[in-house]
Amino acid sequence: MPHMSVRPETASAQQTNQKFTSYGDLGFSRFIRMAFARHTGLGPEDYEKPVVGICDTTSDINRCHTHFGPIIEAIKRGILMEGGIPLGFPTISLGEVFTSPTTMLYRNLAAMDTEEMIRAQPLDGVVLLGGCDKTTPAQLMGAASADVPAIQFTGGPMANGEYEGRTLGACSDCRYFWQEYRAGEVTEEELDAINKSLAPTAGHCMVMGSASTMAVVSEALGMMLPGAAAIPATDNRRLEAAQQTGRLIVRLVQSGTRPSDIMTRRAFENAIRLLMAVGGSTNAVIHLVAIAGRLGIELPLALFDELGKSTPLVANLRPAGKYQMEEFFRAGGAPAVMQEISDLLHLEEPTVTGHTLGENIKDAGVPPAYRDIIRSAREPLHRDGGIAVLRGNLAPGGAVIKSKAASPSLMKHRGRAVVFSGIEDLQERIDDPELDVEADDVLVLKNAGPVGAPGMPEAGLLPIPKKLLERGVRDMVRISDCRMSGTASGTIVLHVAPEAAIGGPLVLVQTGDEIEMDVETRRLQLLVDEKELARRKKSWQPPPKVERGYTRLYQEHVLQANEGCDFDFLRRV
């Protein structure tokens, strides 16, 4: 058996040699590590092979990740087949509907966990295994900063739900049927029956919400095996893709290709194009800005707007369209969409496959039977992308609207503001029969942003007041400094920056003020005299911050939505 202290300086060994526990004696550090590593049956010669970590976010609480066991086994098989050593390790798991007050508060913590564990442990490469909304961006942020060869893989979307012949989607239909229940159109018994079918299998939400969006966007970034994003969670082809991913990561380690080689500015432009072409989640705007920031790449909101205006929306997927991920997979998934808009992409960008993006998608296409699911760029669902960026005196740093999931009749609107000072105030008063509100008013929620909430929860889909629901109203213009689920729809203006809690203009809005929104011209104006706004600002006091712990750190260092909500000290400068 070779002596453990004379390990040859292969590329792999150089990497792991920098990662010994510090005792002030490198020889001893090697000696003690090998003594402790032997219980697995691995010997010194095994550690000459590429050592690949599998960053595992399995959790019994995060139901979107409970099926990861066989996926991890398949990834391990692939790594072994290619001559590597697989070593799984846990990181924080963030389940959207099981985390209080919101997973977004913890995305940066998960990114830090991912980055530091990749950096601290003796790994030559890593497979990032996520799925539920914030896990994928957190992993990409962490991997970008650690800059060790990495491939993203996800758990895949759930199968469709079904209720009395109607396809159900988590969680566009969670929101739709809850609203109909509040309106008195659905009974408690019906709601209970629907509840049983909304999330019928393992996997993440199966509409083009934030989880699906970040998965397909990972393909466009070049960080995931082409076609892997849309494979249903329970389809055996997901295990094939997992095994292939295991093989690829070993080759990626051997080639020395790092996330910073793949996630270039042009790769981010590809990702934004795909985001627009699939009508993806507004949350992806924040996440892409944050991931890019880890690599020193600036993605101003204006770039999203510019690329959105010239990218056709071709994927007919909920909530902007009709179908769900199961159908999207059959139609060809992300590679087929990228093939449709290939004229707009930087096809020469490198990817984790060792091939360019163009080479990855060259054989992709949409079978004729599925043409309504992925349209051609000549006959798209919409001529421009799904997200628009608004600006004006109410949002000098910008705000976003998922325009293709909004009501066309409200795209240009002027109305009286009905203001809620925070999430508690909203919950207390929204269904008050005495609330002075009409259908053409604009509902405004303040103090729900990154610092204010804190954590920028998905409360931007303000409920329609019950008394208006009962009158048949189903959409209104709603404006806030928080986010909304990627599965939601409505005329919702989100991510208003700067937020109210740091003194952004949103904090100055009062009930009765007029607000004007015009999506076509990208304007969002508070029609109040500047002198009056200055007078209101004088009496404003910032709300107190929480006293201690991670949330205090978050409030002190989180950046605004247009800057990606990362911590200021984590961006590459």
Ligand code: FES
């Ligand atoms: Fe996990 Fe929707 S709750 S992706």
